[in-house]
Amino acid sequence: MDIVIAAHELRVLTRGTTLVGPLSFELRHGTTTGLCGPSGAGKSTVLRALVDLLPPELRTEGEIHVLGRPVVHRKGDADLRSKVVLVPQTPVVFGGSILDNALFGIRHVLRESKERLRQRAELALAEAGLWEEIRDRLDTPAGNLSAGQKQRLCLARSLALEPVALLLDEPTSALDERSRDTVEQSVASLRGRRTVLLVSHDPAQVARLCDTTIQLEEPRLEVQPAGSASGTVDGP
Template sequence: MDNVISVRDLRVLDGKKTLVGPVTFELAPGTTTGLCGPSGAGKSTVLRALVDLLPHGLTRDGHLEVQGRPIRYGKGDSGLRSKVVLVPQTPVVFGGSILDNAVFGLRHLVRASREDLRGRVEQALKEAGLWKEVHNRLDTPAQSLSAGQRQRLCLARALALEPAALLLDEPTSALDERSRDTVEESVAALRGSRTVLLVSHDPAQVERLCCRTVRLEHPETMALTSTAA
């Protein structure tokens, strides 16, 4: 089966200076891949490069394909961010209800009836492991949710877009142990049905959740290894 994402010789540049890369890896359908490496190696930067969200002044080059379709750097692609969705380290919860937050991306990217939108959101909340906790209070403020619930709400918001791949940037680093375990359960449940690239500073978490890893070291060092499935 074709890879969901293929990355070849990806580099992130500050002028002519290489900050990250070259990095080469592929994401197969239904797999969870860990992007690992020491602090400052550029793990989060790689995620941002994949969705064209690099900080001002940085550029990227290399080759990126999403579902077999080349994505040209610097040319823009209105559909890219609905196909490859980044869930950031800090949960972004907007003012408004739980339902408003969950449907936010869909309202901007998908033309569908209110019933269809709600159906997709319900499925996404179930997939993120949050439905049972919020199904009877979808109209309550999202700000009332715990940190772990907010992270799963952000996960659901991404899943509602039915992306080709999810990019998770340190999804549990700001959570207590109990909330971390709950979010990990939700991420683990995606394996086999969703393609996930996970950045984590915790080797034990990567071992628990990922079937293989891409390790970043210095700009010209990268290795792909396999871990237990």
């Protein structure tokens, strides 16, 4: 199916007050889409709504479909969250080795041999652009990695699940320029192979990485090509 995620008239509400929406959009296979807007517009909230990870005080209205299947609010659908993976703004690195971290997600969702799980983790580290830097120290503590390497490790941990889509929440906001460029290269390499929804406050980054943009404003959402004359960003 070409359409991976579809939202129709999606609203996020609290106590009857609409915080985000209504908004409608479609994310197609292999595309990278930027989700942009001012601080407080609800960009991270949209990401969490797509995988049913909103806090208890928030609820959704409207429709969300992943691969044609409806996302049911408060269902706690682990299968959904292995297909559409949210990578948070601050990289979460667990205690243990680099390899332990890369294996963390798939250990809980796949019943495979240790050898097969390791193969999946190593392929994901390569896809995230980290393999060449850490291949000789997989058993060293993940906490010793640089900030940019930790972000790519989180990306690899998600990719090991072989998701249909990745939701990236400001993946370079806390990085220096060199680390940002390296993470951007990893994200750019996913184009055409993974569906990516990228939250970014940087219009130039969106222009570099994204095929289209979703501009989140109060109170409406506009979807437009990244290079359109009426948009807030230029095409890559």
